[in-house]
Amino acid sequence: MDQWRHHASVLAGLLLMGCVGSNHSISAWNAQLRALLGYSQADISLVCSMASFGAYFSVSPGFVFDQIGAHSSVLLGGVLLGGIYLGLYTGLTSIPEAMTPLGVGIAFAVLGQASNFGVFAALGPNEELYGAENRGKVMALELAAFSAGGALFAEVYERFFDADVPRYFRFMACLLFAVFMLAWVALYRPRKENLSRGVVAAPPMHALDEFMPPETHIQKDVHAVGEDTRLLATVPHLSPAETTDITGRAILTDLRFWLLFTTVFILVGSSLFIMANIAFIVESLGGGVEQIPTMVALFSVGNCCGRVTAGIASDSVLERCPRIYFVSLASILVGAIHTLFLVIPRDYLVIPITLAGVADGVMFAAFPVLIRETFGARHFGKNFGLISVANALGFPLFYSPVGSFVYSRSAQSVDGVQKCMGDQCFQPVFLLVVTLSVVSLLASLNLLAGVLLMLGVGSIYALSAWNAQLKALLHLSQAGISTVSAMTMLGSYLSYFPGVLFDRLGPYTSVLLSGGALLVVHCAMFAALQYVPQSVSPVAIGSALLVVGLLSAFCIFASIVPNEALFGDPNRGKVMAALTSAYSCGGAFFAFVFHAGFHGNDVPGYFLFVGGYLLAACLFGWCVFDRPIHTEAKIGEKKRSRSVEFVAGNTGVALDGAVEDMGIENSEDLTGMLLLADPRFWLLFLPVMIVIGAGLLVMSNVAFIVESLHGPMEQVPLMVALFSIVNTVGRLATGVISDHLLTRYPRAYFAGASALLTAMTQVAFLTVPVNWLVLPVAMAGFSEGVMFGSFPVIIREEFGLLHFGKNYGLVSLANCIGYPLFFSPLASYLYQRSAMIRDNDGIEKCFGAQCFGPVFMVAIVLSAVALGCCIELARLQRQHKRYSYQTLTDRRIQP
Known part of the structure; x- marks a missing residue:
């Protein structure tokens, strides 16, 4: 019976991740939303940036999730997502003139925040169901569903709702509410006898205590300075119960946090930059514009494959190779991919774009598991949110403004629309990413x-x-x-x-x-x-x-x-x-x-x-x-070096x-x-x-x-x-x-x-x-x-x-x-x-x-x-x- 409960919980997590992954299909309908509301390019960019910021600034949802637990979070997320999408549908059909860019952007920022409840609920109860040796596979599978959701909902929109954004929003309101309610029923709940194995002298202090291994309740949120201060020092034979649970000030003073934060900021931000600018990159380099839909799909497919493959591979070689080396691999891939953008013939741009999806997938398969294994499960929501601030900064507040500045500097007005043609449009950004990928590689190796x-x-x-x-x-x-x-x-x-x-x-x-x-x-x-x-x-x-x-x-x-x-x-x-x-x-x-x-x-x-x-x-x-x-080794003070x-x-x-x-x-x-x-x-x-x-x-x-x-x-x-x-x-x-x-x-x-x-x-x-x-x-x-x-x-x-x-x-x-x-x-x-x-x-x-x-x-x-x-x-x-x-x-x- 437990086995079927485990399978149902993982399946519910996959549905949750696939649905909240619809955030990645924004490029399928943002042009129609711009036309419907008469927005300028700056207006729709503001909406998209606020959507990305909300989706990746997950500190506040993480804090709430850690306080109320997975099942209550699913209920809250379903209500918020359904209500906001329904509100957007009503506004677009009844009062479109009142839908200002700032108001719509705030709505999408809240949507992004609420979608994090689905992410945490899919990962928290499921990551330990099949043991620590399979944690990478489970988390990679769930995260791959998130990536696949972008491609799936882009296809759903184009096939059934093309140019009808309000009706698509109404569909999403109903679907998300239904999926979140189903997940509330199906997500794994530990049996009472499992909880009774640990000695609990008082009510649980934390919502995720029910998912913790026995005897982890007595762990303290401390981190001794100097002890295991390297991500590399994650020794494979340590059991999950031996992982210290830290968060808050303790995690912010931990070198491992900042090394991982740096790599996520650089690598995920650069991949999101590619994903959000595929059409402009291909157009500026004189590539095949008719291949853009295929490239968008291949980015998502490559991303999905990268997540699944990296998760399985990291579990398989964990005894010999710490997971942090997969972050190093992603750094090398990102540097090589952006070098390809500089030199590859324009007819083959599909190759670096697909590989960019793969590199992003490898990174997303590695860093959530590293968060869990390095900083513990008790505060996973907050810690994942803190690391995800890197995503909220990397693309919306760093790569996107830099890319826009470089692009607009070389752009000319064509039919009233700014367009840039030539290598100079994105070349400086590609060179910047190549340099930063070296920094990311060194950060992952602590050098x-x-x-x-x-x-x-x-x-x-x-x-x-x-x-x-x-x-x-x-x-x-x-x-x-x-x-x-x-x-x-x-x-x-x-x-x-x-x-x-x-x-x-x-x-x-x-x-x-x-x-x-x-x-x-x-x-x-x-x-x-x-x-x-x-x-x-x-x-x-x-x-x-x-x-x-x-x-x-x-x-x-x-x-x-x-x-x-x-x-x-x-x-x-x-x-x-x-x-x-x-x-x-x-x-x-x-x-x-x-x-x-x-x-x-x-x-x-x-x-x-x-x-x-x-x-x-x-x-x-x-x-x-x-x-x-x-x-405790004693060395004579006079001779000590x-x-x-x-x-x-x-x-x-x-x-x-x-x-x-x-x-x-x-x-x-x-x-x-x-x-x-x-x-x-x-x-x-x-x-x-x-x-x-x-x-x-x-x-x-x-x-x-x-x-x-x-x-x-x-x-x-x-x-x-x-x-x-x-x-x-x-x-x-x-x-x-x-x-x-x-x-x-x-x-x-x-x-x-x-x-x-x-x-x-x-x-x-x-x-x-x-x-x-x-x-x-x-x-x-x-x-x-x-x-x-x-x-x-x-x-x-x-x-x-x-x-x-x-x-x-x-x-x-x-x-x-x-x-x-x-x-x-x-x-x-x-x-x-x-x-x-x-x-x-x-x-x-x-x-x-x-x-x-x-x-x-x-x-x-x-x-x-x-x-x-x-x-x-x-x-x-x-x-x-x-x-x-x-x-x-x-x-x-x-x-």
Whole structure:
């Protein structure tokens, strides 16, 4: 009997969701409503936006639902929906002149609010009927019915009510009231004997208590700061009864809430933007307008399939893959889909539109279950409503206004109607979504703060974008600008002293102090360059940039230490590669910002912007960096390093779902004299000094190298950006591949590959035609990226995490020597020795292969030395106990 009651309850939920899904068919009849009431485009847009806002701002319905329960909510929702639709029918037939856009919009906003009662009632009583292992399937099925409802009622309207909006509203009033009353009868009610299993000393404090598993009544709405603060830490073997029920202020101070909120805001909002603008997108891009009805239907079909498939798949792989990874998948899909909109032939627009529905479906199959499993069932209504505020903001208040602004900017009047034709109508929005989908991906993986921080300090890599303008602004000689560049790199890589302080202060204090100090220094540089440039000497501006580099080291350490083991030992390389590649991306990003936002010449304004960005990124990191779980482990205060808290108390979640101890039993904790006496340190130090020094030589002198060889100067901005892009690719590729091959090849092999690539790069500079100089510049970026993808992980794995800040700083002294104290003075000396021309401003210039050729030859010889060191380091790593070259043990925590 219970089985039939379960089936009937789920069927009632499907009917509820299908009927309230009629909200998605608004595009089928809004044009006729506009004509019937004589509304303008702005008026009907207001009505549609208020309808969407009401449907997605579900905090108030959620609060009411949690107070009165599922069955009372169904009665209330049925009465409200039936009454409002009947009122709209009466108004349209009797007093259409009184139907103002604001009044109709308010009515649809209330309709949207009332429809949430149907959503909550379909999910609340049914999600646990078939056990936690099938929760994803049940919720995905219910949500898929919501999506299918949009396509179903659009078809019903066109087939039976086309152009007769009032009669359609009357039909909806009767249908919704009948379905909600049927659901009141059929929705599951627990038997009294089921409720008696739990000890209830007082009347239930909450309407959903009847649906709670036994013994959850005694749970408290608390959330200890630092305990399981990652969505990723949802361990599959935990039973529903072990989920803490939180809401209100507790959930708003929980990092997991904001990570999920961010992804819903970005991904669902972008999909709703596509759904609401299919006709305009196809029209503006010159696609087949006759295919629009088919595209609308395929969006809904794809959405439905995405929900069902993602629900089933997430349940099937839950033991190995947390549900949050399906949000990551949706982020990747959204980014790829909007890239398709930019490049796909116009006859195939149906493909990205269908895929947009699928991506939206995957997201809707994931985030409601995550809400339930992460924050508990007791306050599901309020919590779902709080997350759904993201939907109320994402499309109606963000994507829609942005899209309307971009569209109207390029639109022209055609027969009194604004129309826009061409790529420019929606291209900026597509590019914005691609960028935000990357943010969403990082938020779902809890790496967003680290990546944003590394992106900011990577602005140092944009040096070549503005050093020529700084040279002209201050009337510096080549030796003067070389001094500035060298001091900038010296500060950036002289990170031993910041490392010592970081190990004592910890990541949170460090990132907070460095953010404030970076803003102060950048403001001082802005004021000096803007108001008294004649008083600024090369040493003064170089010293300021040296301090910026030193402070940036705190940000680098604070990004790496809390994040490097989030996904377990087998994925450390990927995580650190993602973070260091963001550092490299900073060069391309800030070079673009300088040229696009500051017209390629406003150096003072650019410095002020960078300072503001760094402060914001540091504050964001301080708020969201993962806090460790404190244990009872006792560590002597005199020897304690603040980095050790990430060794003693955390667990990392491997990408295969395994929960791994973050202990460092396979690595020694060395620093100081012990580190300096270890041959592995020097075998790593020398290749880093040579390879990164050679890379920095190219990065800092791109403009001067191209100019001296009579190359295409107009390509210099492209070369600077390309250096950073391929540097990023090199870091990411090295991290992924070295993790994959870790059981067979030591990471030192990849450091050796970077040395070999460096030698090939210098040969290319000596031999390629000047029109192909972009090739060796790109090769230089890639080879440096491979080294940066290798040596931080080698430091961590060979010498431990306990003194990571100091050890990273000691190895980074190689960077302080390689470029600032060796390659830069050598290049400057050879350049000035061969310089024969002074331009109108008296600036020295050198032309010919002799300007940089000898430096390239020296780099080739030294690269051979670096390669030999890497080969010996690999041999020692093979002997080291960490590299057993067997499959890594799965240390999964058992239930």
